[in-house]
Amino acid sequence: LWWICLMWGWANVASQNHQCPPHHDITPCICTVKKNGLDVLCEFTDQQHISHTMSVLKGSSEVIFYLKLRHNTLPKLQDFVFLGLDIRHLTIHNSSLAVVEVSSLSSLGKELTQLDLSQNGLISVPSTAFRNLHHLLILNLNHNRITAIHNKDFEGLDTLEILTLYENMISTVESDAFKGLDNSYFSPVHKAIFLTLPTSALSSLDMLKKLEIQENRISDIKEGDFKGLESLDSLILGHNHLKEIPARVFSHLTLLNSLELDGNQIAHIDPEAFVGLEENLQYLRLGDNNIHSIPSNALRRLHRLRHLDLRSNNISSIPEDAFTGFGDTITFLNLQKNDIKVIPSLAFDNLNSLENLNLQNNKLSYIPEEIMDPIVDTLRSIDIMDNPLVCDCSLRWYRVWLQNLRDKDDDVMIKKRTLCMMKSEHREYKVQELPLERMQCVGKNLEQTSNSDT
Template identity: 25%
Template sequence: MQNSAECNHRQLSSVPVDLPRTIEELQLNYNHITTLTDDSLIAYPSLKTLSVACNDLEKIEPTAFQQSHLLASLNLANNNLHVGYQESSTALKTLQSLKALDLSENKLDEEMAAILLQNLTSVEYLNLSGNLMQRLDDNILSHLYQLKELDLQRNVLFEIDNAFHSNPKLQRLNLAFNYLPCLTDFHMTQLVVLNASYNFIDWFISRQDVNETFQLETLDLSHNNMLFFPFLPSRSHLQNLYLSYNRLSFYEHLADSAMSTNVSTTVEFYNLRNHTANVSAQLWVEDLHGDLSSLRILDLRANRVSYLPQGFIQKMPLLSRLKMCINCLEILNFTSERFSESLYELDVSKNRLTQVEADEDSLIALSNLTYFNLSQNHLKMLPARLFVSLSSLTSVDLSFNSIDVCLSEPADHFSHCVVWKDVLSLKKLFLKGCNIKIVPNSAFSGMTLTHLELSSNPGINTQNSIQMLRRTLQHLGLGNTQIQNVDFSQFKMLKFLNISNNSLSRIPRSLSQISLKSLDMRDNQISTIPSDQADALATSLNTVYLTGNPFNCCQTEWFRTFEMQKTMYIVEKSDIECVDLFHRKHIVESLDPLFCFVERESIFWYILLFVPICVSLLGISIIVLLTLKPKLLEKSIKKKCLKSTSY
């Protein structure tokens, strides 16, 4: 910007006075300014944006902004305004055009904040994050009638008492990283985004008697202590609901056992403000979910969900992304759930799935599903036509399930294996750790896979089957498969290759003929890399993994070649080790280039010193022996040389 002055990191203790009078933006961040005096800004009447963040600012004198009638944005973050907050408050009141104010990280408590914010009726954006506020009441923000966005994250808030009653235009509210125990009587119908993640919330309850439609589109309650699905507004525009990392579950299946043991089946909520009736809810009557008709993203990761209530998914006709990894699901039933046609991402990895049920109609309805993650479950059988029927499927992850690759078309509805060659839309296939031994030669015929992960299938035979993908494959994982000799020369599109943990004694020569970008060859038995191969790899590789190999300390020229290539990143370079002639380990990076010469020279001198000593000791031993026992030689000679005669 032509009318901008950037004076950051200048060791300034005051506002410069020699800048052009016409500047509209002034940056004074990372200096040592402690006070904005009454005449600090008088020379810059056109100022619209001022940033004094990350200084030692303790106070603003009362008339510091007397000529700053146009100032609309003021950044005072990361200072010490808690020291002179009363004087600073007087100065802030004079800013009639102020729209954005940043008071974050100033060690302010709620009383200080209330004084600083008095009569700031024009402010639309306010940042109070990183302060020391514990409780919000209706006085602190009472004059901020135009407030649209408020950031209160990273305080120590544990109570909010009708704090936003005077902010009818507030649309975005950030309460993350505080100590709130619950959010009840939620009735902010104008709010569009609410972030209450990283608190200690165990209940979220919307007021059920509000006739007006809530404008809420995004609600983030992740990383809390919620046991129950939130009581959402009965009418809303909610599109994104984030509930990950709670303790949430559904309890309909407990109804029968509760009734037989006289356990209460209801929970009652009291003290929900004077104008709200008490709520009594049946915990397993799943009709308190609220309006989910506009929901597009539902994030339930890392909870305790063991099943989905009947009709729950059908309430979300626009659902496009369902994330349910790290839960307790045992059955995934497409037939009964009737997922939306809008669904394109489904992640049910890291559950306890033993069964997937689906009929033809339910699978046809999922014509837009592109990403399907079933990894790390307990699956041993799947519907035979499960993946073939998903016409838009581009990515499947079945890793760490006991599902094989079929040798022929399965005859039964459920099968222990999958036929992949008919899933023509598939681009990414992950079959890591599936105990696969044989992949038929025609397993991937007709496919255009770009990613194939077969690692952690020890003894798998893939040589002929993966050749079918030589024209399209870009990522290939063959780590821990006991491969010995694979020809990669035809894989011209291959960019990422994992051959780690395979006991390889050398890198396949064919890798020099393709333009790899990333190569993982950790935990093998490689002692060196020939210079011509190192030169070829260095020109193409961007990332290489080498740790866990017994490299020869006297054959590390390849390391210097890689190190000199500035475009190559050697992962964990300082952990790459080599072994010397005495089987001692050294760090290759810190190895002296003359190390091997010194080693050989030292060995030569050891030998040179050792031989004379041995000869000397032998001679001394013979002399001593003959001296002490002179007759021994005579007897020895007679025994070996004298022979008896016949006369």
């Protein structure tokens, strides 16, 4: 025990060794002591006050673990402004920054690991200022006015792992723009203005794990577009203008675990669209598209698929063999906001592992017990709200299932207000509160229900 106390004592002494300058010397900036150094915040001030605060800090020889310059008037980051300072995390956010002079960051090359220049007025990547940041791990250039990424813009950033350029106006990415970013795990091209995939630039990122290219204007992808991205684990192509998924388009992405294609205009998925994804794909999002039937032929090769999202499409029916060949691994199935009127009796027979089923907001009047029998024992959550359900014995299973939730998602399910219509009365009832005798269960059906309740 003594050595634990001793170690705690050393850590406590170490944190107490850090000391902020007197408040009146750096006002309107604020300094607090953290375990790893100082945390300095300057907000709603100008270049003159910030420069003065930097001068005061230079005399302290302290580690500045966080330097946060937010909501300031700082149009230009001047040369050598941080000379003599040991800064680990630097944020210049929403401060009208438009110019980063060549030597403004050069003195921080040995220690700086995170740099956030988001929500400013940069129109290009200040590449010459970044060149000496050899220990930088995270670079955030979100919400600027950058229109193009040029060759060698990130040269020298050999340790960079996360680069983000969201919400810029990027329309051009040169072929060697990302060359040298061998350690990058996250991609920078979400919410640019791409009309086509910048394939030549991306192909050099052979260690990339996550590619986010959603909310662009990409209307076409083809086989070979993802060549060179063999390490990719997650691909997000949501909210583009894709109308079809052609054959073998993802064939190089054999390690892909998650694929998001929601929010496009997809109407056709080729039977060989997911060739290459057989061994690792577990999460597939196809919601908010124009799909008219479950793309079973394309899905059958995905024998490790666990999460399938087909919400908000135009699916009107579920064939009996819709999930044959791949359904036994699926734990999450979302079919809400479609146009499904009838579910055939064998439709869910292959969904042996299903835990979450969403059928909300379709056109289902009846969901008979024989349809649900294969999955009712594994289900933890089911949503059948906002359907024109008829109050009769076909809903008996749902009432019994709710009563036997046990370790399932009780609170979530109990709060759901699932209604059915009693045709003879032209009145709606909560299914979970409807008495059995009102559900028109007679003979053997009623007897089975009563046994289930006891």
